[in-house]
Amino acid sequence: MHWIDPACLPETKGAVTQFLLDPHGDPDGFILEGERQVYCPPHLGARIAQRVAPGDIVIVRGIKPRAADIIAAISITSQDGETIVDDGPPRDDDEHERPEAEPHATEVAGTVVLSLFGPKGELRGALLDDGTSLRIPHHTAEQLRTYLTPGARVQAWGDLVETGYGRTLEVSEIAEQADIDTDVGTGA
Known part of the structure; x- marks a missing residue:
């Protein structure tokens, strides 16, 4: 959601309990405080996994749908202060390596x-x-x-x-x- 300014969105702070994975084994979200889901677009999974680990305190700015207790992340600030912003999906030449996970x-x-x-x-x-x-x-x-x-x-x-x-x-x-x-x- 590269067109949304994350600074105008509400923030949620909490400890990352665990990552959630897509069918390829890439992180596509995480759980905060054991009770709230944070969704991350697939193109951010590898960057988030490099900067965030279970137990870290993060600040998430995003959009919450009416029907569910989930935050669709627009930006995530890691424990060390680095902010990862969703600037949209990568160009074809920016593809990341997928984890070697065989289902x-x-x-x-x-x-x-x-x-x-x-x-x-x-x-x-x-x-x-x-x-x-x-x-x-x-x-x-x-x-x-x-x-x-x-x-x-x-x-x-x-x-x-x-x-x-x-x-x-x-x-x-x-x-x-x-x-x-x-x-x-x-x-x-």
Whole structure:
């Protein structure tokens, strides 16, 4: 959003809890204070990851959609005072190297601690209690809203990408997590 002056936007300050990843393993956002999602455009992911680490205090200036507790970042000021501003996507010759992360099919299970959204407030997934983010296309996520609400216990299958920044599952199937405390089929 290179046309917006970040100085006129409200600021939010907090500690980065963890990064969120796109399907290629690039950071495309982070969680502040364990409870608020900050969306960053894909072209800023590598720059942000070079300047910001979990535990750092950052100042984010951005736009908050009406329907979701997310900030679409326009600028991020790192703990050392450097400000990264969204000047729009790079020209073709400015492409960055992608992390070497090969997706592999797997399943994950856990409790949803936070619903995840796109920059306009559209539901796009969830964050599990083990730090794994679940990514689901918006049109599908709306239909599966009950599985993506905090407190939901889910099991999901899909392609997992894991890097030093975190892990994300591109979900192909999702279900309510079976209760593992019952003695099913043991006759007990």
